[in-house]
Amino acid sequence: MLPAPGHDMRTRLDVVAHLNRFLATNVLPAVSRDWEQEACPAFKAANGREPASLKEARDLMENRSSHLGWGLLRRTVMEYRQQVGRQLALSEAVALRDRAQRLNRGRETLKLNPALPIPRHVSAVDTHLMPGGYAAEYQSDDVTNPASYDAGLFATIGGGAGPLNDAAGRALVGWMRGAVPEFRPHMVVDLACGLGHNTLPLRQAFPEARIVALDVAAPFLRYGHARAVSLGVEDVEFWQEDATATSLPDGCADLVFTTMVLHETSAKVLPAILRECHRLLMPGGITIHLEQPPYRQFAPLQQFLRDWDGRHNNEPYWTALHQTNLPQLLEEAGFEPGSTFETTCRAGSVTSRQPEDPGRAPVWYAVGARK
Numbered sequence: 108m109l110p111a112p113g114h115d116m117r118t119r120l121d122v123v124a125h126l127n128r129f130l131a132t133n134v135l136p137a138v139s140r141d142w143e144q145e146a147c148p149a150f151k152a153a154n155g156r157e158p159a160s161l162k163e164a165r166d167l168m169e170n171r172s173s174h175l176g177w178g179l180l181r182r183t184v185m186e187y188r189q190q191v192g193r194q195l196a197l198s199e200a201v202a203l204r205d206r207a208q209r210l211n212r213g214r215e216t217l218k219l220n221p222a223l224p225i226p227r228h229v230s231a232v233d234t235h236l237m238p239g240g241y242a243a244e245y246q247s248d249d250v251t252n253p254a255s256y257d258a259g260l261f262a263t264i265g266g267g268a269g270p271l272n273d274a275a276g277r278a279l280v281g282w283m284r285g286a287v288p289e290f291r292p293h294m295v296v297d298l299a300c301g302l303g304h305n306t307l308p309l310r311q312a313f314p315e316a317r318i319v320a321l322d323v324a325a326p327f328l329r330y331g332h333a334r335a336v337s338l339g340v341e342d343v344e345f346w347q348e349d350a351t352a353t354s355l356p357d358g359c360a361d362l363v364f365t366t367m368v369l370h371e372t373s374a375k376v377l378p379a380i381l382r383e384c385h386r387l388l389m390p391g392g393i394t395i396h397l398e399q400p401p402y403r404q405f406a407p408l409q410q411f412l413r414d415w416d417g418r419h420n421n422e423p424y425w426t427a428l429h430q431t432n433l434p435q436l437l438e439e440a441g442f443e444p445g446s447t448f449e450t451t452c453r454a455g456s457v458t459s460r461q462p463e464d465p466g467r468a469p470v471w472y473a474v475g476a477r478k
């Protein structure tokens with residue numbers, strides 16, 4: 108399903124990939140040097156101690172030229188990434204729509220519900236600067252924004268999630284093989300699946316399982332279903348439903364997961380999704396959620412750098428999520444105290460030698476519980 112960039116468009120996508128790499132490798136170290144050599148010593152001279160919190164790091168660094176320079180360039184690359192992806196997707200919008208229609212026609216595995224209310228945390232936000240957000244439609248049966256997302260994501264992380272952008276799904280499968288090797292789910296629910304990048308590795312790993320992938324955004328489901336069919340995966344079900352209140356019955360699933368979803372949900376929606384995970388799971392079932400790590404794992408400067416998306420990349424729920432105690436929220440959602448866990452999921456290809464573009468490494472903090 109991917110759009111097919113010509114020479115100029117491919118060059119622009121390459122520019123996005125290389126600029127992001129350049130920022131992480133060559134520009135970001137200057138911010139760290141400024142912290143170590145000037146900002147932090149000045150703070151220490153004035154206060155008799157080092158900065159101890161995200162707020163203190165932010166107050167200290169936000170308006171320093173090292174941070175302003177890195178941040179301005181990073182924001183510009185993010186905007187450019189959206190422009191390039193959008194230009195590419197719009198230039199092929201009709202052909203992509205027609206291709207998706209052909210691949211989806213007559214298949215019962217795609218269930219859309221045009222009457223579903225799109226929740227405000229999705230409809231009101233141009234998440235990570237994507238014009239219109241996930242649910243935007245520009246023509247009937249539109250797939251423009253997911254096409255832009257698919258191509259642009261690959262460029263933004265420099266192909267770091269692999270040719271199918273599916274590193275989080277592969278990392279989840281890898282974690283299951285290592286941590287719970289006896290566990291073979293029969294009913295898997297992917298809540299807020301987007302275009303299904305990270306759903307399909309579950310199909311490969313558990314061919315006997317039924318897999319239902321839900322999202323509120325019809326364009327992503329159309330594109331994701333067509334993409335799965337085009338990749339030879341014809342039995343993953345894509346449904347347009349709200350993850351806070353699905354139509355699935357109580358206790359139907361043995362694996363309920365999300366990848367990169369919780370940071371895009373509001374303070375009201377996040378606990379509702381976790382309660383839905385508890386409702387859907389059968390006894391012995393596992394829920395697991397892949398995210399970027401909570402700030403408590405990092406020193407103040409790293410917290411501040413990781414917080415950049417929350418303040419400058421249109422991720423309004425990012426900061427709060429990374430300061431939330433998710434194990435505690437899982438308990439409040441109904442999971443037994445002591446049944447929750449925190450872990451790390453890595454895709455096979457990850458090396459630790461590359462400097463991280465903060466928040467974009469294909470290694471995930473995961474939090475979950477067994478019912």
Ligand SMILES: C[S@@+](CC[C@H](N)C(=O)[O-])C[C@H]1O[C@@H](n2cnc3c(N)ncnc32)[C@H](O)[C@@H]1O
Pocket residue numbers: 226229241242275298299300301302303304305321322323324327348349350351365366367368371372376
């Ligand atoms: C960053 S994307 C992640 C998609 C996918 N899980 C992945 O790993 O590529 C977040 C997705 O969450 C969806 N979403 C947000 N809130 C939702 C809700 N309450 N119910 C269903 N989908 C939701 C959005 O439409 C979007 O597709």
